[in-house]
Amino acid sequence: MKITKIDRCNVYTCISGLMPPFQLVVYFYNADGLLIDAGSANILKEASLILKNETIKMVALTHVHEDHTGMAHWLQKEKNIPIYIHKNSINEASQNSNIPLYRRVVWGNRRGFHAQPIPEVLQTEHYTFDVFDAPGHHPYHIVLHEKNMGWLFTGDLFVSIRQLVAFKDENITDTIVSLQKLLSLDFDIVFCGHSGVHKNGKEKMKKKLEYFMDIQSKVKALKEKGFSIEEIDTKLFPKKNLWTIVSGGEWSSRNIVKTVY
Ligand SMILES: [Zn+2]
Structure with missing residues (x-):
């Protein structure tokens, strides 16, 4: 360690x-x-x-x-x-x-x-840590904000900008709402559970929000044209992720498509 x-x-x-x-x-x-x-x-x-x-x-x-x-x-x-x-x-x-x-x-x-x-x-x-509900990755996920230091401890809410698979517990619509709420806080540094410390963390979280909102609008448009979840998944995420196979589908892009809109 x-x-x-x-x-x-x-x-x-x-x-x-x-x-x-x-x-x-x-x-x-x-x-x-x-x-x-x-x-x-x-x-x-x-x-x-x-x-x-x-x-x-x-x-x-x-x-x-x-x-x-x-x-x-x-x-x-x-x-x-x-x-x-x-x-x-x-x-x-x-x-x-x-x-x-x-x-x-x-x-x-x-x-x-x-x-x-x-x-x-x-x-x-x-230090003083304000605790905020931040559902998305998990329904009962919290984050901790130290406003004097400009720190946000995000657990698994951030991880990466271009998220390609979501866990079975995840709800991307909730993630979008949580990201919007947290971006109104004052912070620069994000402390993540799997990708470590991000110096320009707020910028990266903004980009993650934009990434998911883009997927959301694409899913919405394809749904309105009558495409199924499976068809939309194949269109937006043509490459199957290794973890989807290993996890028997617990991790999948389908979970993104299913919950983003
Ligand atoms: Zn987790």
Whole structure:
């Protein structure tokens, strides 16, 4: 695990996955004692050696997916600290996850833990984080905004500008609304769960919004001409993504077309 530093925020970077090509990068953050997201279970062995010596006073989870909650059980046991998540995910978080094989190989199953509803504001010694609902990638996804620093911790809401596949939990119409809402906030730096720290993050989020609005208008036009979801999917995304095959369709461009309009 690699650690870099931005002001009072430690940036943790880890490769999760048992072997290539089933490996992905996971980023999580320790902003002045507030751990934002808790990585995957598959990095626990490596990450725990470092995290046990880090000052962590509380944990905020952007959403319940196993690559953001994988070490929460260990953190609770080791550090005895509060763990916050969206109130509608507390029940799911309390149970061990039961995910398909390809996700077990990359991330591993999460062990259940006791979370509390995330408050509207989280305060550390030097920072104040405003918590905003930001559904899209997941219905109960939150983001954290530190307005004095111009920071936005976006979990999996951003990831990349040109998103080619969406997860089965995603709703792109919600993503569009969330992006529009968040772009009214004051920030420059985006801290993402899989693509790391983006210095001109607000600009990139604007481009993502434009990308999805363009797809939305194309889907709308094709639907009005009578094309089916499948036909529109083939027209707009002619190349089948490897992850669509590996995931048995959990990740697909069809999920974008189905939910964007
Ligand atoms: Zn996710």
